[in-house]
Amino acid sequence: GENVEQHPSTLSVQEGDSAVIKCTYSDSASNYFPWYKQELGKRPQLIIDIRSNVGEKKDQRIAVTLNKTAKHFSLHITETQPEDSAVYFCAATLGDAGNMLTFGGGTRLMVKP
Amino acid sequence: DAGVIQSPRHEVTEMGQEVTLRCKPISGHNSLFWYRQTMMRGLELLIYFNNNVPIDDSGMPEDRFSAKMPNASFSTLKIQPSEPRDSAVYFCASRLGLASGELFFGEGSRLTVL
Numbered sequence: 001g002e003n004v005e006q007h008p009s010t011l012s013v014q015e016g017d018s019a020v021i022k023c024t025y026s027d028s029a030s031n032y033f034p035w036y037k038q039e040l041g042k043r044p045q046l047i048i049d050i051r052s053n054v055g056e057k058k059d060q061r062i063a064v065t066l067n068k069t070a071k072h073f074s075l076h077i078t079e080t081q082p083e084d085s086a087v088y089f090c091a092a093t094l095g096d097a098g099n100m101l102t103f104g105g106g107t108r109l110m111v112k113p
Numbered sequence: 114d115a116g117v118i119q120s121p122r123h124e125v126t127e128m129g130q131e132v133t134l135r136c137k138p139i140s141g142h143n144s145l146f147w148y149r150q151t152m153m154r155g156l157e158l159l160i161y162f163n164n165n166v167p168i169d170d171s172g173m174p175e176d177r178f179s180a181k182m183p184n185a186s187f188s189t190l191k192i193q194p195s196e197p198r199d200s201a202v203y204f205c206a207s208r209l210g211l212a213s214g215e216l217f218f219g220e221g222s223r224l225t226v227l
Contacts, residue, residue, distance in 0.1 A: 034215070043204065043218040044156070089156060100169065101146075101216060103156040 002027040004092050006104030013080050014112050021107045023090035024072040030092040033066060033073045034101075038087045047088075048075070080111045117219035119205050125225045131193040134222045136205030137186055146216065147180055147190050148204040156204075162188065195226045 003026040013019050025033075034049035050057045050064045050073065057064050061080075066073040073092075077084055090104040118137040126132055138145045146161040160170040162182045170180070177196070182188040192199055206218045 036216075043220055044216075045218070046215045049215075101158065103158075105155045 002030055002092055002100065002102040004090060004102050004104040006090050006107055008107060009105060010108045010110070012110045012112065015080060015082060017080055019077045019080050019084070019109055019111075021075045021088055021090070021109070022072060023074070023092075023104050024070075025092040025102075026071070027092070028068075028071060032093050033064070034091050035062075035064060035075050036089045036091065036103075038089065038106075040086070044089060077109075080109075082111050082113050085109055085111045117205055117207050117217050119203075119219035119222050121222055122220060123223045123225075125227065126195055127227050128196055129194045130226075131191065132195045132199075132224060132226075134190040134203050134205075134224070136188045136190070136219060138188070138205070138207030139209075139217055140186070142207035142209050142217070143185065144208040144210065145182060145188050146206040146208070147188070148206065148218075150202045150204060150221070151200075159190070192224075195224075197226045200224055200226050 004023055006023045011019055031052035035047050036044040037047045038044040048059050048062050048064050050066050052068055055066055061078050063076045087106045087108050089106050091101050093101040117139055120135045144163050147159040149157045149159055157172055159172045160180045161168055165182045178192055180190045202221045202223050204218050204221045206216045208214055208216050
């Protein structure tokens with residue numbers, strides 16, 4: 001099955017700086033890569049996703065890049081704000097063939113004011 | 114829609130007791146997932162259903178765990194007998210359709226087994 005590795009496990013940045021979180025996956029057939037944000041004590045919520053026919057996607061201060069050859073994808077947050085502090089999870093799945101969404105281990109992002 | 118609704122939000126029980134967690138998916142969603150979250154193991158998929166039928170339960174840790182979905186608007190996850198290592202937050206999530214798309218999580222049920 002799919003295996004998703006996520007790095008780093010914790011990340012501390014100064015407000016206004018950029019943050020980058022990286023994930024690698026094992027199954028070259030995976031074609032859907034979402035990112036979820038989980039604030040303390042809350043549920044995970046989708047913030048952005050990318051499909052394998054696209055190399056990059058942006059939504060305001062967040063962007064995701066995908067390198068299918070290397071089997072890795074990254075989340076980029078620019079101009080970080082304290083409210084960006086949360087745990088971020090990447091995931092990968094065979095979007096068409098099945099539902100098996102495999103999550104990475106999570107990255108705890110702390111944005112210091 | 115009120116979103117995915119889970120109950121109870123918190124449960125504290127003693128080892129050996131039966132625990133039943135409940136989930137109501139978003140109306141119209143036909144895929145339902147049960148995840149377990151712990152510090153050590155992160156988010157683990159336990160089982161998922163499509164159109165009320167269990168598709169993959171390979172993530173269910175052992176026979177003490179069982180899940181049912183008797184109709185499109187209700188699912189249960191049962192642990193019998195419960196053990197301290199079952200302590201975790203259990204999330205139910207639903208999605209429209211079988212293909213990829215946003216997974217909507219409930220608020221979670223925090224289980225503590227003493």
